[in-house]
Amino acid sequence: MLCLLALRYPKASNGVRIASVVLAVLQILVGMGAATNHNSGGIVPFGGASTVVVLLTQRSAIQWFGRPRTPGAPSQQPFA
Numbered sequence: 001m002l003c004l005l006a007l008r009y010p011k012a013s014n015g016v017r018i019a020s021v022v023l024a025v026l027q028i029l030v031g032m033g034a035a036t037n038h039n040s041g042g043i044v045p046f047g048g049a050s051t052v053v054v055l056l057t058q059r060s061a062i063q064w065f066g067r068p069r070t071p072g073a074p075s076q077q078p079f080a
C-alpha cells in the first residue's frame with residue numbers, strides 16, 4: 001500500500017502524506033510484533049517504515065505536500 005501511495009506523491013495532497021504515515025506506523029507495529037516472536041524478517045520492514053515516518057514528518061515534507069497548486073499547470077518533474 002505504501003508503494004501505491006508513493007506513486008501519487010508528485011500530485012498528492014496532505015491526505016496522502018498522512019495516510020502514508022499511518023500505514024508506516026502500522027508496519028512498525030507489525031515489525032515489532034515479528035521481532036518479539038524472534039522472526040528476523042520483521043527488522044527490515046520495521047527499519048523501512050521507521051524511515052518513512054521520520055522523513056514524512058519533517059517540516060520540509062509537510063510544506064511540500066501542503067504547497068499550493070495551479071489547476072491545469074503541468075507537474076514539475078525534477079529530472080525531466
